[in-house]
Structure formats: C-alpha cells, structure tokens
Amino acid sequence: MKILKPDPRLADFIQAECGKKSWQGIITRVWPNTKYVDVIVTGTMSQYIPTLDYYSNGLPLVCTMYASSECYFGVNLNPLCKPSEVSYTLIPTMCYYEFLPVNRANENEALPSSTRSLNDKEQQELVELVDVKLGQEYELVVTTYAGLYRYRVGDVLRVAGFKNKAPQFNFVCRKNVVLSIDSDKTDEVELQNAMKNAVTHLVPFDATVSEYTSYADTTTIPGHYVLYWELTLNGTTQIPPCVFEDCCLAIEESLNSVYRQGRVSDKSIGPLEIKIVEQGTFDKLMDYAISLGASINQYKTPRCVKFAPVVELLNSRVASSYFSPKCPKWVPGHKQWINNNNSQN
Template sequence: MESAAGAESNGEHEIIGWFEDVSENTGYVQTQTLCRILELNSGVEYLKKWLGDINVQEMEASALESLYTSLVPLASHADLETYIQRIADGDTSPILTNQPITTLSLSSGTTEGRQKYVPFTRHSSQTTLQIFQLAAAYRSRVYPITPGRRILEFIYSSKQFKTKGGLIAGTATTHYFASEEFKIKQEKTKSFTCSPEEVISSGDYKQSTYCHLLLGLHFHDEVEFITSTFAYSIVQAFRAFEELWRNICSDIREGIVSSRISLPKVRKAVSDIISPNPGLASWIEASCKELEDKDWFGLIPKLWPNAKYVYSIMTGSMQPYLKKLRHYAGDLPLVSADYGSTESWIGANIDPSSPPENVTFAVIPTFSYFEFIPLYRHNQNCSSSIDDFIEDEPVPLSQVKIGQEYEIVLTTFTGLYRYRLGDVVEVAGFHKGTPKLNFICRRKLILTVNIDKNTEKDLQSVVEVGSQLLGKTKAELVDFTSHADLVKQPGHYIIYWEIKGEADDKVLSECCNEMDACFVDQGYIVSRKTHSIGPLELCIVERGTFKKILDHFIGKGAALSQFKTPRCTADEVLLRILNVCTIKRFHSTAYG
C-alpha cells in the first residue's frame, strides 16, 4: 500500500507536470482560455454591448480572440462599477456572467483610498487552492516538509455582510477561508495550521493574534514554517509578541487562556487544545529574556527551532517590512509568496530559493486571459514616473519581451473584461513559454502637487534612504505614510514616520533633508528649485499611531490578512489621526 508521503509526492509531481504542460504552449492555452470565458458568458449584457449577437461557439478560436481584442475596449474598475453595483443591489439578469454571482469581494481600500466590489465565484476559490498547491510543490523541492507537522499561520477572516440585494460581501481572504477549497487545503496538505477555525474567524484581530502566538508556541517543535498573506501581518504579530510574551508564558504554564481573550467560542477552542506545560513555559521565558538582550534578533528560529522558512507576500508595498522581518528571522530564509490581486491570481513563485528582492512570478495561463500594455519611458536616461510612460497597443501573453515593462490587463472567468489592473511589471525571463514577471509598482500616482509625479515605489526609495540615517541612533522606522498638502501654498509633501526608540532632532532634521533631496522626478526637482513646491515636511507621530490606522480600516470591514498601510492618504479621518498624534515636525532646507 502506498504511503501517505508517497501519495503526497505523486500529487506534487502531478501538479508540477500540469503546469509544465500548460507553460509549454501558452499562446494556444491562452486562446482556449479566452474562448472558454466567452463561451461561458456568451450573451451577457456587457459583452453584448460590444460584440452584439455574434455566436462565439461557431467562431474559430484565433478569429474570436482577434475579434474580442478589437471590439471590446480596455476598462477600469470605474467602467464596470455600475454593472457590479446593479448585481450588488439584486439584479439577477446576466449582466457580467451567465453564472449567478452570489458573492462579492471587498478590497481593503488601502490602495485606491476606498473599498470596491469585485465579483467572487467558485472559480476564485478553486484557483486559490490550485496556486497554493502548485507553489507548495515547488517549495517542497527546496524545503521538504515532514508529513504531519504544522504551520504557524497568521491568518484572519473579517465579518461578511449582505448587500442591498442579499449578496454575501467580504474580503477575498474571508471568502476563501470559508470555502470548501480551504477545508481541502487543511485536510490534504502535509502540514496543518496551528489555529482552529474559531481563532481565524474571531473578527477581533488582536485576540486572534494572541491565540495564533499562543498555539504556535504550544506546537513550537512541530512548526515547519511561518506564514501570512502579507509580511506586514507577521511583523505586526511579532511586535505584539514583544509586549505579550509574559502573558503567553503564564497561559502555557497554567494551561488556562488569558482573560484578554473574551470571545467565548475562541476561549473554548483554545482551551480544548492547550494544557499545563511548566517546562515549555520556563524554556520560552528563558529564551525571551535572551532575545530581549539581542533586540529580538533571530526570534523565529529560536522559538521555532524546526521552522525551515518564512513565507509571505514581500513585494511591492510589503518591501519596507523586509528589514524587520529579516531581523526576526535571523538566518532563516524568507520566501516570497505568489502574485495575485482581488481580481485574479496571476503567477506563482517557482524559484523559492530566490531572495524576495529578486523574486519573479511565472504566469499561470489558465487562470485568466492576460494582455500586456507596453510602457516606454520618455527619457531612458532618467528615472521618470510611471505616468510619464508612453503606452503602446496591448500584446498577448505569448508576445511579451524580456526587459520590457508592461501594465497587466485581465479578462477573468468572474466577469471582468479587458480590465486594467494598474500593476506595472517587467518580464524577467520565461519558464517554458510563460513569462516570469518582476513586480515593479502600482501605476497610480500617489504624490503630486503640480508637474511632479511620484509613485509608491518612488516614495519607498526616498524613505529607505532617509531612514538609513536612523542608524546613527538607537531608533528604527516602524511605518510611514504621506500626504500632498495643497491647502498651504505652495503645496508640499508631508511624510509621517512612526519610530521605535530615540532619535535626536538633529538626526531627524537630516533625515528630512535627505528625503527631500532624494526624489529623482524632474518635475519635483524643478518645482522645488523654483519654490513652486514647498519644503518637504517630516512629521514624527507617537508610538501606536499606525495601529490606530489599522483599527480604522478593520472597522470599515478590512481583514488584517490583506491590510496594507496606505502609503499616501487624503482621507480626512486618517489625516486627523496622524496630525493629532504628531509630536515633532521638521521642514527641509535641502533647496535653501
């Protein structure tokens, strides 16, 4: 009889073999994927508007692909919003899909500044399970997992609610955690999450985090890797651990859940797992006292000695947390998780040994129909803003070129047609015939006063350089955001920092000047020299300010699993929090 380990190996071999096959001939696979999407949704209102009464089943595949891309226009979320809102309000006619849409994903709202609905169907959960299994199979080649071991997962559901039309709405992660596919993952993967469903879906991220940590330590010698959707969640959890470890030790010693866990279902679920363990509590206590003296460097391998790696999304807006994550991880490898969005999964990390800064994502050509808008810089010799790029006509996945930058366009099984995702990627290479993408940034400008154009990536680069000066002190950057202040004239940028530790005013003033001088956008430089943009302002906010921002978004329905600190905000509530919590202000003298 075949062993469980052998069966799992066969499963991994099968899914990798499947991916190798679909990657071999991506042009054909993509054409068939588009045909399948159009056949499933033939005659829906949105497509009928552009394709009329064309019978897609009778058309030859390549001709249908050409017709579709020539007649259906590129669209943004704003172009589809009225259709999606009708669905949310209870219109059951075939608007975007022939399959009834009963669930809507709610984005976190941290990227665009407001939450938006995106259709979510069984296909969404199925592709999530598929990409998780594929990525796990590639990871197991580098970091083999022992059957029956556990995963310390910092995962969180948020509350689902019903729209005016009775549809279930919530975050994509919440829908997935409630799906049959998640149950399949929990039952059939080699490792099991440390926390029961009651902890994951508690609705109180602080209580969930405490229980994740408590149970993770209860099973400390069984944990094979540490994971969360975003790197932010892992860093947030271990920052909390620095404050909570004594309470957790007490719970483990006594086998009784702390009174800070007030939710009855969560208390019972955790109480049913833990039992008094004075020996483990003493070991954790001694380890934590040692770690405190090292500023918690190497926390993860010290407390979870059998962990092989840390796994999470670490690209884009998560990159600022890499330094702190590496501090906690010590010599343990950081493995970047896969590339997707609320709208669709895009690519898998099939090279898990690559450091997060160099990670690429191999596009999975069966998940959606992909097009790519080529982007060309006006001036190849300067680091111009993304919105200074010239666009060319979209090309199919099979025609992208190495070294070229593109914006991704999606046609999905869930009713999004030629949808501009807003992500800018570079083609770094190919796996068989499918491109391997390097995520560059979100295309949306976040800082602009007049002719200046700066993206999230530009801001992150500036903050990284400025915060390096904190190395002169015992302070470190916890988190940051920004605001383009147009009320005071001339308009200027404000960057808000929360720091841990002490930094004297002279160093912080240097940080402010350094950041102002480091923006490379020519529009900004010229505007600063002519004083049509005022001096950059650095605001230091009190400790805990960014937790208040997190609580604000959680209160609006976001889940911690998909939370991303907004890197620029015009939200009046957030600005009120930031300004009330500001304890120091510095103004740049970089341009005199």
C-alpha cells in the first residue's frame, strides 16, 4: 500500500468493460498495448485457440518454449508462426536426450501411464538425437542433471525439420491416453480431431465446448464411449437435443475403422454418449486433483479418465445426456486390410 495508490477512474473503467454483455476482445480493451499472448496451444491445448482469439481480438498466440517439471527441453525459434506450425528445437545442454520410436497404429504393448522406466527391449531401440528421422514419431526419454536416468517424459514428438543439423519437433500428444472397449483404440490426437468435427454443429448457436474429457464405460452391455462436455453459451437460442445427437454421430464418424466395425458389424461397442455437465465442473475436477497432490502449475485437464472417484464427480454434475442416433458409416473388409498390411510391415 506504500507503493500502490487508489485509482478510481481506472477501477471504474475496468468495471465498465467487464460489465458489458460481451467479453469479446476483453484483453485488448483492458490492456490496449498488448502485443501477443504467451500461451501453450500444442496438442490438446489447441482446443483453446478459438477462445483465445475471441478474448484477444486475434492477437498472435506465441509458444516460446517446451518444458516440463522434470527439465527445460527446447525453444520455438519462430515464435510468431501459426499455432499449427509450432515446432521446438531441443537444446542439447539442457539434458541428455534419447528417443523411443512410436507406432501409434499399434499400441497393444503400451505401458501404464504411471510407468516411467524402460524395459531391456526398449533400451535397445533408443535413438540418439543426431539419428532421428524426418516425419518419424518418438517418445521422449531424458537423463537429467538432477539425477533422472532414462526417464520417460510421456510426450510423443514428431520430427518436423531441422535448423542447420539440429532436429525440430512438433508436440503430438501425451502417450497412452487411450479409450478402448473391445479391440478398438482411440488416442488423444484422434479424439481431439473428432471433437473439432463435432463442435461445428454448435457454431450456429454461438456455443463452444470450454472443457471436455472422456471415459470408456464398460458397466453397460455393450460398453460405450462417454464424453463429458462443459459448454460456454454466448447465444440465447436453446440448443435442441438433435444437435447434440448430431455431435455424437460426428465424433463416431471421425473415429477409426476398428471402432466403427465394433459399432456396426460386431455390435461390441454401444452408441457414443455425450454428457453435458454443469458450469464449474472442471474447476472442481482440478480442485480434486490438487487435493491429491497435483501441482497447480502443471495441472492439465485429463482427456481420458479412469479413476472411479473422478468419474463419480463428473456423473454427479451431469445436467443432460445424449446418444448417437444411429451407427456410423463403415466399409466391410477395411479392418482386415489394415491388419494384413501391419503384419507385412
């Protein structure tokens, strides 16, 4: 209080701006000299790009660095690039990098997300930083100055190019974020792309999905995918149930052929369900995670939940639910072709 002095005029200005009906461009309205927004928009964080554009009036979204709680890894040498083009150049003095080749088309051997060590076979497959190949995906493994040895960070990276001879990487997803009912496997990237296709049905109603997560519900026969959506409603027109049903079908149409065969032919997977949860549900989910010891600085909304208390929390705040009205399209024989092709490779 010895430094800060009351400024009634500024306080009135902020109250007036925040009291307006629309918060579109609120960042530039309150802070008119803002040049960019320093934010993470890679991986599943890309879902927040429309929201950030809305609040910032389209200011540049800058991803400056790639880091985790274990170590800093790299920097974005082209910070003003489009969010979809963000790549990171790893700094070799930060830690010792190794890379485990990833084949996300077949992850039956995937380890639990809590496992951070490598088995003997995986240690033999590790690739050095200088040996990574353009376009290949790898799981990042680091040995740090703090004492972590061949530690699996859990991030999947794709080699996007090179700066001189230094590899540059796109962040793809977190490893082992998988939904599965039968033989189907839906990873984080596929789910995010399906979400992008589904939310287009909400655009005419000026509504967006502010947060979401998913759950493979095997308590029903057959089991089915459940998506929990928390909405931001900017419009006044009520969204009819058929729109959410169309969203369910759009997601199913976007998933892989193994899932769609399970839905259409094998009948081993039930109709996808979207559950609309009350406002503030994902804040409560974060509070619960923090109460269990999660770091508030490192917390990210989980895109797939399995822990029973978390599922119970989400279900306790469901306002309405909707199912896919029909089966998605599926071409018979496509799954067999994929399996034959994988076995030949």
